[in-house]
Amino acid sequence: MAVGPVGACGPGLDTAGYAQNRVLAFDPVSRNRKPTIRATAMVFADPRSQRLQTDLDRLAPSDATVLIIGETGTGKELVSRYIHSRSRRVGGPFVAVNCGAFTDSLAEAELFGFEKGAFTGALRTQAGWFEAANGGTLLLDEIGDLPPALQVKLLRVLQEREVVRVGSRTPIPVDVRVIAATNVDLEAAVAAKRFREDLYFRLNVASVRLDPLRDRPGDIPLLADHFLTLHKARLGRPDLSLGTDALRRLERCAWPGNIRQLENVLHNAVLLAPGPVIGPADVRLPDDSLRPTTTDDEPQDLETRVQALVARAIADGEPDLHERVVRTLVRSAFDLAHGNQMRAADSLGMTRNAFRTQLAHLGAIAPRRRAPVTTSRSPSLPASTATRPPPLIDLVIGHQSFGTSRIVKTRGALERRLAEHGxxxxxxxxxxxxxxxxxLGRGEVEFVATGEAPPVFAQAAGVPLVYAGYDPPAPSAEALLVRNDSPLRTTADLRGRTVALHTGSNVHYFLLRALQAHGLTLNDVRIVHMQPPAALDALLDELVDAWAIWDPLLSSAQIRDDTRVLTDGNGLVPNHQFYLTNPRFAARHPQLLAILLDEMGKAGEYAAHHAAEAARAMTGDFGIAAPALELAFSRLTYGAHPLDDRAVRRQQAVADSFLASGLLAASVSVRDAVWAGA
Incomplete structure (x- = not known):
């Protein structure tokens, strides 16, 4: 399956890198109007994709609920749009909702709507996503992440075809075709009691399984040509072409990140290719993602290839060969399954229990606790067991596409330093x-770096967290952007206007303060929740009037000639970045936490003091042009300092402002969450 020519309306682009329709995230007003939808065209080149097209064309005309299963980046949302565009509902709205982005407390209100006064912060009645999609199609993406309590209510809606808003007892009929999408093994989730069996059967009326890109190589040339054309136009390099050897290198890649990864590679090549032709050296791929080239007389069976690798390793005197091969096999299957133990075990032909035992041996998960055995005497452990070094322990760090943590990840110094500590x-x-x-609250990561607002909302929601450090203020690194031809001249002009915002993010507080400076509140504007990449398109297409955003996306938009800054954070907010962990990790690993903070500080110092050099080195990894990245790095502050009284007071002011505005579920004490070792 590949993207082909897009109709005269022009393409949008989703995070998987597909040409697609564009749909607004709805605010309380815009949920009641029909969204703008652009035409989509798809080309199915590979034989597997052609078989998929046949299945989709059969399913589209019906109103049957469809379950789409596929790895991350395979294009589940695009396939949903394809079904909608060929259905009888094509004249109605297409609404895509990411279930994984819901907080447990707001998920029901988001899906089904709420009445004014239903909970703190419900200042007006708002329709939910089901009502927004009435007469059309609703995509429930990442359905496997839906909270258990909401699964029961979703099942009822699918059965009764009506919703009841939070705070109401009146059912509202809805005429919606539901498409669900997931990269989770729902059958395994049902077996593990994480997903309701009756809901699974209700969703799985008709299922579509998307093959990963590595299994449909016939789509790669067309996809590569599409992304090359797209990014040539965006980056002003119309004469750039893709060389034959570079295309051959793309076709050899196993693409663990699927089409999203392919787009990133082409984007990076357009940014960095020095000449008019993209060569194989410009196509930057991890060596372990390339499949070996073969000749016709080379053996192709797995056993022969493994035998050749083992023979070469033995000849080279590789140590601990058995343990390293098993470790690589288990780790590779686990990573390719995106952490799904059942799927990884199946791919290796093992039981899940046997696979878990291997993971525990590697230190990737905690071993099962066994009940103590009472004996008349306590034999001593063998010497070999007592002296065996502990296995490597995985430290999971959460990071965003843009930020200091991404700089640390790109530099690689942290990995080398922590390896010395096991x-x-x-x-x-x-x-x-x-x-x-x-x-962080679910225990899926041990350490994160984020701005002022997210930890306040998390603490109010009961997430156990510890402030381990912070960076000095950087107020100019966040701003309100408008179109260059916008009539808006001051923040006061935003009254009654639409502002794009990733709610709960750092700029949420900035927008609150910017409005307060002109005697306005958040209720005086219409807020549209949007992911950062889509918000710029919405601004330029005049779907929103302003966009609240942070660096380096702010800098990337600033260097354009079609946007300008309405106001930035100077004099309004400190714009701190905080480093956070959970209390258990901080108590058990204070030395490790100190290393993390030290490396964060070093990374920020390097980027701030060597902005031009760092921008040139990291432009490909960030996917942002070097001039914009240099501007962002020059505004970066660094240090990862322990929290002092002034920082605590500033963060408490953030929490108090949100509480006074009715946006917090409960009051919080920042001082109570400061790491004792700071």
């Missing part, structure tokens, strides 16, 4: 701070 770093990327804080 730790191995695993990075987990998140769209924004609120999602990172939820993962």
């Amino acid at each position: 730790h191995r770093v695993r990075w987990r990327e998140f769209v924004s701070g609120p999602q990172m804080m939820e993962a």
Whole structure:
């Protein structure tokens, strides 16, 4: 399956890198109007994709609920749009909702709507996503992440075709076709009691399984050509072309990140290719993602290839060969399954229990606790057991696409330093701070870096957290952007206007303070919740009037000639970055936490003092042009200081402002959450 020519309306682009329709995230007003939808065209080149097209064309005309299953980045949302565009509901709205982005407390209100006064912060009645999609199609993306309590209510809505808003007892009929999408093994989730069996059967009326890109190589040339054309236009390099050897290198890649990874590679090549032709050296791929080239007379069976690798390793005198091969096999299957133990075990032909035993041996998960055995005597442990070194322990760090943590990840110094202490770093990327804080609360990550607002909302929601350090203020690194031709001249002009904002993120507090400076409140503007990459398009297409954003995306937009800054954070907010962990980790690993803070400080210092050099080195990894990245780095502050009284007071002011505005579920004490070792 590949993206082909897009109709005259022009393409949008989702995070998987597909040409697609564009749909607004709705605010309380815009949920009641039909969203703007652009035409989509798809080309199915690979034989597997052609078979998929046949299935989709059969499913589209019906109103059957569809379950789409596929790895991250395979294009589940695009396939949903394809179904909608060929259904009888094409004249109605298409609404895509990411269930993984919901907080447990607000998920029901988001899906089904709420009445004024239903809870703290419900200042007006608001329709939910089901009502927004009435007469059309609703995509419930990442359905496997839906909170258990909400699964029961979703099942009822699917059965009764009506919703009841939070705070109301009146059912509202809805005429919606539901498409669910997931990269989670729902059958395994049902077996583990994490997903309701009756809901699974209700969703799985018709299922579509998307093959990963590595299994449909016939799509790669067309996808590569599409992304090359797209980014050539965006970056002003119309004469750039893709060389034959570079395309051959793309076709050899296993693409663990699927189409999203392919787009990033092409984007990076357009940014960095020095000449008019992209060569193989410009296509930057991890060596372990390339499949070996073969000739016709080379053996292709797995056993022969493994035998050749083992023979070479033995000849080279590689130590601990058995343990390293098993470790690599288990770790590779686990990573390729995105942490899904059942799927990884199945791929290796093992039981889940046997696979868990291997993971525990590697230190990737905690071993099962066994009940103590009472004996008449306590034999001593063998010497070999007593002296065996402990296995490497994985330290999971949450990071965003843009920020100091991303600089640390790119430099690689942290991994080398922690390896000396028996730790191995695993990075987990998140769209924004609120999602990172939820993962911290669930114990999925041990350390995160984020702005002022997310930890306040998390603490109010009961997430156990510790402030381990902070960076000095950087108020100019966040701003309100408007179109260059916008009639808006001051923040006071925003009254009654629409502002794009990732709610709960750092700029949420900045927008609150910017409005207060002109006697306005958040109720005086219409807030549209949008992910940062989509918000710029919405601003330029005049779907929103202003956009609250932070660096380096702020700098990337600033260097354009079609946007300008309405106001930035100077004189309004400190714009601190905080380093956070959970209390248990801080208590058990104070030395490790000190190393993390030290490396964060060094990374920030390097980027701030060597902005031009750092920007040139990291432009490909960030996916942002070097001039914009240099501007962002020059505004970066650094230090990872322990929290002092002034920083605590400033952060408490943030919490108190949100509480006074009715946005917090409960009051919080920042001082109570400061790490004792700071």
